[in-house]
Amino acid sequence: MDGMNNVKNIIDIGALEDIAPLGARTVTTTFGDIAIFRTADDDVFALLDECPHKQGPLSQGIVHGTSVTCPLHNWVISLQSGEAQGLDVGCTPRFTVKVEAGRVLLSLP
């Protein structure tokens, strides 16, 4: 499900301002909900909105640096790789997303 390859669709999902800095929003897709994160530096990242631990909604976690802490059991997930940090093991599928002219563009496989 990793969307880094075989990109077919690039979709404008809204304005960068629609996401609070250090916040996240979700996008409903046929793959399930995808969480779009915005860091303090206005980078955006997209992960499936499910923690690899107990499927907690990562979009509801606290964003810090380029990580998010899951609201259910405090797993820390890297926004860049989707990998659980520290001693926890697990990985959340990631999707390609970028910002152009203030618009957030999500690529779906």
Next chain:
Amino acid sequence: MNMTVSPRKKLIVIGNGMAGMRTVEEILLRAPGMFDITVFGAEPQPNYDRIMLSPLLAGEKSFEQIVLNSYEWYDANGIDLIAGEHVDWIDREHKTVRGAKGTQRSYDILLLATGSNPFTLPLPGVNRPGVMTFRSAADVEEMLGIAAPGKKAVVIGGGLLGLEAAHGLNLRGMEVSVVHLMPTLMERQLDASAAHLLEQKLSLRGMNIHTSANTECFLGEDADSSVNAVLLKDGTCIEADLVVMAVGIRPNAGLARAVGLACERGVVVDDYMRTSDPAIYAIGECVEHNKQCYGLVAPIWDMAKVAADHITGMAQTSFTPVTTGTRLKVSGIEMFSAGDFLGGQGAEDVVFRDAARGIYKRLVLRDEKLVGVVCFGDARDAGWYFQLLKDQKKLGTLRETMIFGQAPSLTDPAEAIACLPDGAEICGCNGVTKGTICTAIAEHGLKSVDDVRTRTKASASCGSCTNLVEGLLKLSIGTEFGAATVKSMCKCTIHGHDEVRRHIKDDSLKTIPAVMQALEWRTPNGCASCRPALNFYLLAAWPGDYVDDAQSRFVNERMHANIQKDGTYSVIPRMWGGTTTAGELRAIADVVDKFNIPTVKITGGQRVDMLGVRKEDLRAVWQDLNAAGLVSGHGYGKALRTVKTCVGSEWCRFGTQDSTSMGIALEKATWGSWHPHKVKLAVSGCPRNCAEATIKDFGVVATEAGWDLHIGGNGGIKVRATDLLCKVTTDADVMEYACAFLQLYRMEARYLERTAPWIERVGLKYVQEKIVDNSELRKSLCADFLYAQTFAQTDPWAEESACNTRGKKYDAMAELV
């Protein structure tokens, strides 16, 4: 490859557990740089505290918190750690060892610290998935993979380890049964009376205890499928999604035996911890010394010292086993036993029971000396009894009063610590005395608990003596302690909570970035631990001034509802003093129907909880509730939660005051206030206390003469009854004291510290001095609280429903289906 020839001798340690690494630490302490050290560990992690597996299972600790030696420690000490590879051969002639993955190393001195293996019952079905032992972090992980609320666990073995496992699984919400072969639980540590109390206490927590129970087999659907039940010899069948065997350990001496070292049950060692091969030492649970094997940590630490003395050649010490005491690490159950607690012929018993408080103490005396002790329900004096037991002095006049504890008149913990003799043991795990700690503090200028830990090992294992160590620091260095010592808030900063709060006020820091800049945060924007704390501290320090940062709020406080495990939310409207009306109930019923809310539940705080509300529906649900006059109950926040009341003198034939009206008035005054943690109030109309005010943060109990005010109660994992703050006569007094108390707590407690541990930390006397003795301060605290309330008392539900920008977060950004 390094071509320089190392002049250093080569030490190989087989086993990366507590015993092995403690010996390495002792060696480094005596002769740093004497050896090139290589450590083989079968487990893939760094060395962790096996004693803390129970709190790990219970969710009270994370794995990181129980790591004893981090990878950095191995690096810093030049130790080559080969983790995840067990050693399968020792060539004693050529002095080499070989790992299972082919790693080969030579040694001058070899140390075996291979520990023990859990004993597995050889019964039919023992290999089914779901049947496991409780010995390693991997075991805990496997259990947690199965554990879930409502699922069923059976623990075989009602000894120390089994009950700790049962407790952990119980806290994870599982239905737990304990199957124990003997007629009473923990028969190696408890006499029948104490075991009976323990059984009662565990049953009250919902565990099913089967004693004198013999396991027949483990059942499943078919031959290879997971376990689904445990069948006992008497025909009883207990359903099980998970079976944990904790029926004992046996020394892991397989490798030693295979290479021809002398072995009995364990690897045989002499008083110097040497095996039958003079180049090979052994230590810990794998050894047998004088026909005795060891499983508790204290004697093993002694072994580590002796082994280090001989391996480095620094001293000629011998291992002599000392009496050890046992504590059960089950939160809320105090238990201690040591020595010959069963007594018998020629022994004399002194017994104390307090049925109402569930306390049982038994001291066993022989020749006027203390030889055994069992404490259940109250183990405060355990350390003192243990000292008397080890001293083996004639008791004399102590005999008359000792059952009541060391000093029945000393209620102040600081004084009690001051009264301990220098020889008194503070840390039972590591055998560290008060004298050793105080000397270390003085000689090395130690300032913090961490300093003491590094220098003396006190409180470095199970940590239950941390309070005593803190007390000794206070005693030794006085006020310097509070300032220089406290633990940092999190890894983002070197500063402790109190220091950060002081800076916020003194340096007029008014935003999170300003705090992080001024106090040199190490991370760009903090973490999920420090940001919510900073947000609260700023909110409390600058009412009306600070703009709340939603992104630094935990999800529940950002969404104004309580997140559930499936990502839906629960919604609890406020019911003032637990009262409601037909109109409110009708509105709730309509909301439940309209939004298909699956579960409606009455909470412990006398309110209605609607569970399973979808994030997208939250704002509409609130709008409908608001229309009926219902507002947010803050059941999701570190905030004022409920004010529980009884019906009081309005209806009750025993009521002495109108507790309901008092409760409503208190809730109207205090709702909306943010706190370091959740805060619960209650008002009872007479001393029968039907509102359970004595386990609340602030409890009010009516008397004929007025009101008793209680503080610092808690009904959670660790039950704590309140302390009486004072008695007052008028309703206005109740209000003033309540607001002043809440303000003091908001301004001084650390984030996530409930009133109970806060009061235990600062002392009741401290709070009384500020709230009761100093009326001027009380009035000003009360005024500060009411001022802050003018900004806090807005219903977040109404605000969020009305605001379109804030409302965005409840909806998807885009829908692509």
